[in-house]
Amino acid sequence: MLLAVVLLLIASYTSTLHAWWQQRSEIQATRAEIATRKESIVELEDQISRWDDPAYVKQQAKERFGWVSPGEVGYRVIGSDGKVQGADVPTLDAPPRPADPEWYDKLWGSVKEAGKKPTPAPTTEPEPDKVLKNQ
Secondary structure, eight states, rough: HHHHHHHHHHHHHHHHHHHHHHHHHHHHHHHHHHHHHHHHHHHHHHHHHHTHHHHHHHHHHHHHHOOTTTTOOOOOOOOOOSSSSSOOOOOOOOOOOOOOOOHHHHHHHHHHHSOOOOOOOOSOOOOOHHHHHHO
């Protein structure tokens, strides 16, 4: 009988201990996630503060867009195939084409235009008083 009571107590404490251990590991995982997010926030705030510096903006424009300052000479190496050499060389060929509006935007635009009053066509007849005054 005593053995049965001891086994019952061990079983009940084991489930409680298991729940405590699982919650403890979840708390540690959450703390680790909070720490990584705080580091990410610090890095992003650092990046924002760098963009306030005009020298950094100038340097980024030179790197990303290939811009040069007045008085500087910029060079691009062009291969025999006519393409700019370098894996990460930015090009400003053509701006991206704006996406076509969706069908429902076109439909709503026609509904809005249909509700407007028509504008009178401009007259092309000259006014006689203005013609006589200009001569």
